[in-house]
Amino acid sequence: MKRTRNFNAGPAALPLEVLQRAQNEWLNIEDSGMSVMELSHRSAEFEKIHNRAIQSLKELMDIPENYEVLLLQGGASLQFSMIPMNLLPEGKRADYILTGSWSEKALKEAKKVGETAVVASSKDDKYTFIPKVEDIKLNEDAAYLHITSNNTIYGTQWKDFPQTGRVPLVADMSSDILSKKIDVSKFGIIYAGAQKNLGPSGITVVIIRKDLITDNDSIPSMLNYSIHAKNNSLYNTPPTLAIYLLSLVLEWAKEQGGVGKIAENNEEKAKVIYDAIDGSDGFYKGHAQPDSRSLMNITFTLPSEEAESQFLKEVKQAGFVGLNGHRSIGGCRASIYNAVPLSHCQELADFMKKFQEAFKAKEAQIS
Template identity: 50%
Template sequence: MSRIYNFSAGPSALPEAVLLQAQQEMLDWRGTGMSVMEMSHRGKHFMTIAETLYQDLRELLAIPDHYKIALLQGGATAQFSFIPLNLLNGKNKACYVNTGAWSGKAIKDASRYCQVQVSASSEDSRFTTIPERERWDIDPDAAYFHYTSNETIHGVEFPETPEVGDMPLVADMSSNILSRQFDVSRFGLIYAGAQKNMGPAGVTVVIVRDDLIGHADSSVPPVFDYQQQINNDSMLNTPATYNWYLLGLVLQWLKQQGGIAAIEQRNIDKAEKLYRAVDQSALYRNPVDKSCRSRMNVPFVLADSALDKEFLALAEKNGLGALKGHRSVGGMRASIYNAMPESGVDALIEFMAEFERTH
C-alpha cells in the first residue's frame, strides 16, 4: 500500500489514523461482532456513537446550549433550499453576499422561495476580493443574512465573521468548518457538508439557534424540518450511520490534535508556506487579494498554461494527486484541509520549485 498526498477539494483526504481505525473496526466494532454499518440506529451501540459525536462537536466548537445540532442528508446544496424554507417565517426577503461559485448557487436556489437581495458582490473583481463591509446594502426586513465563509473554487475566505447587527447571520461553512476558531453565538445558523474537513460525503451539519427553529414552511418534508429532526435527534429517518461514525472518528482525531486552536495554527503555517512559495516564484500566481486568501483552497495558475498538463502528470507521478483546478476557473488548486499534513504541503512546494527549475 502506498498513500498519496491528496489535494482533492471534496470529497477529500481523511486523517490516515481515522482510516486505519475504521479499517480495523470494519467487521467487528469493539467486540460486538458487527460492523458499525450493520447496527440498528436505535440500538445501544450506535446510540453511544451518536451521543459521543454530538458531545465532541459541541465541545470542539464551544456550541452554546441554546443552539441545536441537526445531522441531515442531501448536502449543503439541499440546504440552499431548506434554509429559506425553514427561516423565512412569513417574510419574503433574504440578503446574500456573492463572493463566488458557492454563494452564487445559494442565491440561485433561494431565489426560488423569496426575493433575494444581493447586498454585495465581488463579481467585478472576478471573485478575488471580499466586498468592503461598509458598502453592504442590508434590508432590515430580510429574514436573514447569508454568506459563504470560504469559497472552495475561487479560494476566497472571510478573514473574520462579518457584523450584521441583529439580523440572523447564516453561514455556509462547508469548506472551513473546524479549521479555525469562531464564535458560534454570532450566528443564527451554520451549515456544512461533511466532505471537506469533517468526514465522508453524506452528512450535513446544521447548527441553529433556538429561536429560529419551528418555523418551517408547510411544504417542507418532515425530514428537512429542523424542529422535527432536532426533536428526534436527527433520526426521523434512518441516519447515514456509517458516515456519522466516521465523522465521530474525525472529531476524536481533532481533539487528539489539540482541538481547533491547535489545528488553526497548523493551517495558518501550511497556507502561509504555500502562498509564499507561489508569490516568490515567477511561474506560479494566485490572483486572490492577500486580505482574503483561503487557508483551505489555494488556487494558482502557471504563467504558461500550456504547461498545465505536464505539471499535473508529473505531480501525480510524484504522489501529489487531484491538483487540477475547477473547470470553471482552470489552472491548479491545492486543497489543504485539516487532514493534509504539513509534509504534504512541503512535498508540493518542493515539487513546484523543481518543476519551475526545469521548465
C-alpha cells in the same frame, strides 16, 4: 502501504489514524459482533456513537446551549433550499453576499422560495476578493444574511464576519468548518457538508440557534428543522457509517490539541505554499487577492497553458493528486484541509520550485 499525497477538494483527505481505527473496528464495533453498517440506528450501540459525535462537535466548537446540532443528509446543496423554506416567511427578504459559485447556487434556490437581494458581491472582479464588511448594504429587517465562509473554487475566505445585529447570520462553512476558532454565537445557522474537514461525504452538519426552529406544518417533514430537532436527527434512517467516521474525525481533532492547534497548523501549511507562489517571480500567480486568501484552497495559474498542462502531468506522476483547478475556471488548486499533513505541503512547494527551474531551463535551451 502506499499513500498518495491527497490535495483533492472534496471528498478530501481523511486522517490516517481515523482510517486505521475504522479498519480495526470494521467487523466488530462497540463489541457488538457487527460492523457499524449493520447496526440498527435505534440500537444502544449506535445511539452512543451518534450522541458522541454531536457532543464532540459541541466541545470542539464551544457551541452554546441555545443551539441545536443536527446531522442531516443531502449535502450543503439541500441546505440552500431548507434555509429559506424554514427562515424566509412571506413578506420578508433574505440577503445574500456573492463570493463564488456556491453562494450563487444558494441564492438561486432561495429565489424559488421568496424574495431575495444581493447586498454585496465580488463577481465583477472574477471573485478574487471578499467584500469589505463596510460595503455590505444590509437590510436591517432581513430574514437573514447568507454568506459562504470559504470559496473552494476561487480560493478566497472570510477573515472577519459581518456584524448583523438582530438579523441572523447564516454561513455555509462546508470547506473551512473546524479549521479555525469562531464565535458560534455570532451566527444564526452554520452548515457544512462533511467531506472536507469533518469526515466522508453523506453527512451534513447544521448548527442552528433554537429560536430559529419553528413549527411549520406546511414544510415537508424531511425539510423541516423542527422535525429533525425533535427526533435528535433520527427521524429517518441516518447515514450510520458517515456519522461513525465523523465521530472518529472529531476525536482525532481533540487529540491534535483542538481547533486552536489545528488553526496554527493550517496557517503554517498555507504559508509554505503561498511562499512558493510569491517567491516565483510571477511564474505562479495566485487567483485571490492577498488579504482574501484561503487557508483551505490555494488557487493559482502558470504562465501558459503549456506550462500548466505539463505541471499537472508531472505533479501527478510524482504522486500528488487533486491539483487540477475546478473545471469552471481551470488553473491549479491545492486543497489543504485539516487532514493534509504539513509534510505534504512542503513536498508540494519543493516540487513547484523544481518544476519552475526545469521549465525555465528548457525554455532557455529552446530560445
